[in-house]
Amino acid sequence: MKRVVTYAILIILSFLLQSTISTYFALGDITPNIMIILTTSIALIRGNTEGMVVGFFSGLMLDVLYSNYLGIYALIYLVLGFIFGFFNKIYYQEDITLPIILIALSDFMYGICIYVFFFLINGRFEFFYYFQKIILPETVYTVIIAIFSYRIVLRVCGKLDKKGSEDLIV
């Protein structure tokens, strides 16, 4: 139960940060994608089941509040959480390089997905433009934020383990 509540708080917190404070610190009108950091970090630290569930609810939150169609963001985050959960097998806690690289990869894939689902379909074919102006800067900015926020997620997960909370999630 503690784990579920903690994840819920983490999701809401990162959503709030992303929609409010991060817009004040936008560099060149680009904001970091904090929810991707959360989903990917959890997937890495805890494996694909939990990554998937956290991703699903993060995405659902974005869907409910910002999207025209319920479920699209949920689908993207869900699949990303699942994919990056596989890297849990080669991941160990002391290493920071792998998580950062994977978060970058994750945000990059997210950008591609958004482009394909929302923009390519509307006939915006200049992929390179969107790549250069949004996907790449967002990835870079997200990585910078990830260096700090990944440690926070790791610490929270560590605390949960130490307290011996053996609850099932889902």
Place this chain on the structure above:
Amino acid sequence: MNQRKNSKIKPKYILFFLIIICCILIGISMNTRDSENYIQRGLSSIIVPMQKGINHIGSWISGAVENAKTIDELTTTNDELTSEIESLQSKIYALQNNQSELDSLRELLQLKEKFGDYNTLGARVIAKDSGNWYKTFTIDKGSDDGIAVNMNIIAQNGLVGIVTEVGNGYAKVRSIIDDSSSVSAMNLKSSDPCIVYGDLQLLEQGLLGIELMSADSDFAEGDEIVTSYVSDKFLPGIPIGYVSNIEKDSTGLTMHANLVPIVDFERLTNVLVITDLKSDFVNDNTTETESETETESETVE
């Protein structure tokens, strides 16, 4: 070591299950797009107060950063502004002359004054869309304050966007720079119709796009573009921006141009909501609009 195999169900099946849920949700929301969305409203009314709170912290921090601007910068802008005030004052006198002339002409024509008498309500921007792909934002007034869907949003005397969704204490606004936005507009001088659309690529240069002007229509650089009478959502006569960079399309039948918006979308903190709806005006004397366009274009000269 990190892996905990405590769930007996394989992740694969959970994945399939959740994907199916997503697909069902997408299907449902595509079919019931225009109907009332209760889940969305419910969750929004929980989240929006939190966003308001956090936003205060954010604006406080960025305010502190702004204060750190050098005094030099402020004195130069002060000088610029005082000189601007002088030139503006002379303009005001000229305009006052025109205004009195216009008033008497209006009286003669017995026309209702249509511009500038919209009812407005101030609101504060509390959250922006969480992402880099869309340009929508949330304001802190909602249905409790009389806000309804399709109300127009203005700021700095220019069009900002339109309300797309309303809850008790908040409203979502799609700004005209959003990639999915298009506004039916016209040239203030010639009354030639056109469509102003948002484009992520043009936005990079702070511009919007204008299209669907027939090749023989009368557009010149610097012409003011206002919302048109034919739009069913936007009220007529709200300034949007100025024409720049006119080009002929390859077909030669249409033209497209860029539009420099009046509103500074980068720093949008306070906006005005026009609480009159276009649909209320539709039954209003539509026959008069033509003649009124004429008078309006004369005042610009």
